[in-house]
């Protein structure tokens with residue numbers, strides 16, 4: 001018998017071969033896991049196993065992943081990584097704000113999924129409710145932000161961008177969602193505008209030691225991860 005697992009993962013996935021490959025990689029990385037193929041059994045399995053993280057496929061027989069994710073969120077803060085067959089679905093899921101912690105798109109490399117599992121669990125352990133205060137402070141009334149007591153010289157848009165991202169560390173925002181929060185009339189701006197504000201914000205954070213706080217999520221958008 002190997003060492004104790006570093007975490008237990010519940011895989012909800014109706015493609016047996018995919019589930020088996022994921023299981024192999026998770027085991028090799030030190031996790032234990034169980035696999036459920038039927039969406040209708042997911043909640044029972046969750047209650048019985050109390051996993052540290054759920055890998056949840058979107059399209060499942062009998063009950064879809066969206067519905068399962070919503071119920072999970074009502075009863076638990078367990079990290080959820082949503083697995084979808086189409087990249088376009090990720091934008092739609094983000095828009096529904098179902099509360100998944102991350103999204104991966106098929107076909108994926110199992111290695112990548114294991115890396116995401118590690119990352120989400122690590123972030124979860126640093127939950128803002130329990131973690132020590134971060135180095136960033138934001139003064140909403142004065143529209144000012146500082147890093148370790150040093151003021152950031154931000155434009156209004158950069159301030160709103162930082163405030164939006166920092167209000168929910170770890171949460172992934174699409175460019176569209178950021179535009180809605182940054183501009184009263186977001187139809188006049190483009191994805192590239194958001195990217196250029198992010199670039200400037202990163203540079204300014206970087207000058208004070210927060211260079212990697214605003215992370216790109218490939219094909220999706222951005223997240224704040226101090």
Ligand code: CA
Nearest residue numbers: 014057059060
């Ligand atoms: Ca499926």
